Amino acid sequence: MGCGYAAAGAVAEHERSARGRRGVHVHACRAVGRRQLADGGEGVSGRGAASAVADRGRRGNGGGRPPAPSIVPPMISASHTASAIASNGGERLYDVGRGIELCAETFGDRADPPVLLIMGLGMQMVHWPLPLIAALVERGLFVVRFDNRDRGRSTHMPIAPPSRTRLLTRRFGSEQYTLDDMARDTAGLLDALALDSVHAVGVSMGGMIAQTLAASWPERVRSLVSIMSTTGSRRAGQPKPHVLPLLLKPAPREREAFVVHQLAILTAIGAPGDVLDTPEGRAFVADTHDRDPDVRGTGRQLAAILASGDRTRQLHRIAAPTLVIHGDADPLITASGGKATAKAIPGARLTIVPGMGHGLPERLWPQLVGAIAGHVEAAERARGGTAATRPAASRS
Helix, strand or coil, rough: CCCHHHHHHHHHHCCCCCCCCCCEEEEEEECCCCHHHHHCCCCCCCCCHHHCCCCCCCCCCCCCCCCCCCCCCCCCCHHHHHHCCCCCCCCCEEEEEECCHHHHHECCCCCCCCEEECCCCCCCCCCHHHHHHHCCCCCCCCCEEECCCCCCCCCCCCCCCHHHHHHHHHHCCCCCCHHHHHHHHHHHHHHHHCCCCEEEEECCCHHHHHHHHHHHHHHHHHHHHHCCCCCCCCCCCCHHHHHHHHHHCCCCHHHHHHHHHHHHHHHHHCCCCCCCCCCCHHHHHHHHHHCCCCCCHHHHHHHHHHHHCCCHHCCCCCCCCCCEEEECCCCCHHHHHHHHHEEEEEEEEEEEEECCCCCCCCCHHHHHEEEEEEEEHHHHCCCCCCCCCCCCCCCC
């Protein structure tokens, strides 16, 4: 969840959207996307399916013909599937403008306050655990998750990934996109979903995209939750030296080798004691590879972060109520990154979570859900919204 950014940064050191609605092109996410093929990507397929529970409403995803059922891989542990939730019609592709399509799915009732979950570097929307999503829906929230460009079933850009030299020098061609472009994609997704504004929740690189969205499209963000993220300053959030050797290894394309590589990274950046190398963990990582075996997009996402530079001044413009969450055991983006983020955003609240690394382990889901739902409820009250989240005690 953002591993390449921190690695490249350390090596270098020793390295509006239009409010009018666009035409919306929506259809079921296919196993093979046209732009994935243009980038040399292989066919992808999901494995397994989430156990369905009664979701709280199916009031549409912004138009389009009925999609195919959602294909969701098993999660990292058995409990991931034990309390799964069905999405509102499955994964769908949305035209967000400028030749980009994003794959997204929604959960819960559109009448509830909308929460947009934005995943990190090299990760797919399926890395948001379904039980965490189910818990947010149970708190009275309408949840959206999606694949950023260059990962999952969203558009893969038909440009070569950056060389190590370009990453180290941070010199990129005009074809390289930035975090601003990724935030513009996100604003386009809101248009396609007919959502005027959302509560943006991002982890790692997803936090950077959420920050950029809040700074440059303030009318689209009701509140912001930035988790294990940073400002882009080279003086904040730098990784611990022991994680660098693994992070600097290119991800293998072969399936089993990719599983070994990815689990080694996730273990290195997680908190001590978080066990990921289990049969369930291996199956989940293998399924993410099957869903999108093209690992080259991660390099382009990393270049987008580096090309965006230090965004501290941009963060000064954020007016949305902001909660910054960071772990004190994060070896990838160390806690100074979260502290710098909170310092840069006017009025931001900072929560340092003891024992949290760079990940979303099951043991922290109740705390994260409570923090997100509580922040959303406070923001809704402040803006005079009629909807409010339900307390945890009211869950059935």
